[in-house]
Amino acid sequence: MFELGLNYGWLVKTGIMESQFHVIGNESNIIEIETNHLITIPMSERPNPYQTESLNLIYNLLFCDDIDLFKNNTKDHSTYPWNVLFSSNGNKEDLIKIIDDENAESRVQILAGNKLIAQGHAIDYQELRGVIIEVGMDEGLDVIAAYSDGTARYINYSEKLIVLEAQTAQSNALIDDLFNCGNEVIQKIGPWDKARLPFPPAGQVRLTFLVSDGLYFGQGPFDVLAEDPMGGPVIGAAAELMKFLTEYKE
Numbered sequence: 001m002f003e004l005g006l007n008y009g010w011l012v013k014t015g016i017m018e019s020q021f022h023v024i025g026n027e028s029n030i031i032e033i034e035t036n037h038l039i040t041i042p043m044s045e046r047p048n049p050y051q052t053e054s055l056n057l058i059y060n061l062l063f064c065d066d067i068d069l070f071k072n073n074t075k076d077h078s079t080y081p082w083n084v085l086f087s088s089n090g091n092k093e094d095l096i097k098i099i100d101d102e103n104a105e106s107r108v109q110i111l112a113g114n115k116l117i118a119q120g121h122a123i124d125y126q127e128l129r130g131v132i133i134e135v136g137m138d139e140g141l142d143v144i145a146a147y148s149d150g151t152a153r154y155i156n157y158s159e160k161l162i163v164l165e166a167q168t169a170q171s172n173a174l175i176d177d178l179f180n181c182g183n184e185v186i187q188k189i190g191p192w193d194k195a196r197l198p199f200p201p202a203g204q205v206r207l208t209f210l211v212s213d214g215l216y217f218g219q220g221p222f223d224v225l226a227e228d229p230m231g232g233p234v235i236g237a238a239a240e241l242m243k244f245l246t247e248y249k250e
Contacts (some may be wrong), residue, residue: 049141049199050159059155062132062145064110064210065196081108090115099212106130106147110210123213130210131182133238135222136200144242146175147210154245162245174244178237182209185230186216207234 046066048056060069071077071086081104084094098104098112106129113123132145140157150172152164164171185207191214200206205225209216218231225231 047196047198049143050155052159055155055159055161058153058161059143059199061107062130062143062153063196063208063215064107064114064130065215067111067115070111081112085111085115090119092116092119092121106149106151113212117214125212126186127212128179128182128186128209129212130208131178131234131238132206132208132210133235134200134206134208136202136204138202141199144238144245146178146238146241148175148179150175152241152245154242164245164248171241171244171248174237174241178234178241181233181237182207185209185218185234186211188230189216189218191216205231205235207231 046056046060046069049059050056057069057073060066061073067085070082074082074086077083077086081098081101084090084098085108087094095112095116099109099116101109104112110129113129117123127148129148130145132143135142137157140159141155142157143155144152145154146152150164150167152171152175154162154164156162186209191211193214196215197206197217197219200219203221204219205222206217206219207225218225220228220231226235
């Protein structure tokens with residue numbers, strides 16, 4: 001079902017499951033948003049790599065750079081942490097509390113950090129909380145995202161989705177490896193200070209790093225970046241995580 005090709009490899013034209021949406025583990029606050037599919041904001045205003053509108057929502061939620069997507073797809077705004085994140089002012093101390101909350105989901109922490117930065121508060125430390133790899137192919141876009149809380153998402157170019165909410169020893173080890181490779185990269189590059197770019201075209205790969213002080217990324221031709229001393233290990237670690245997700249049996 002899965003094979004590693006040249007240059008660390010990527011998925012080679014394969015279906016990954018019988019259903020379009022497969023969840024490994026229990027539901028979380030974020031997955032509740034992903035499956036609500038309220039989509040009250042026109043997705044045409046955002047990058048749309050897929051034919052399925054709800055999948056475009058899930059894709060854009062991965063990056064945690066649009067609080068309105070979360071706000072308009074959340075039913076209850078009154079409970080923690082949404083009451084803090086969706087507040088028009090967002091108290092600095094309350095946002096820091098979310099960032100430091102060991103029980104908070106990584107993407108919730110990223111949202112809090114981004115809101116803090118948007119308010120003009122500097123974050124003077126570098127903590128990697130998410131890694132997203134996008135591979136543009138002739139058939140469509142492959143995306144795998146992993147977060148420091150041990151969760152992951154994989155969107156296949158054929159518009160099938162795998163959601164990892166359960167943590168296993170193997171998945172934790174694979175995500176740790178991906179993050180170790182990612183940390184090597186962010187030590188050598190700086191944060192991007194502009195809006196997120198559209199998804200990469202066919203033949204290109206983009207490595208995005210969601211860090212406490214902003215979004216970092218690198219992009220280039222797949223064959224070139226796969227052989228790069230910094231990018232290659234990230235791509236290789238992501239391929240191993242993808243292999244685990246597509247072969248996992250509960």
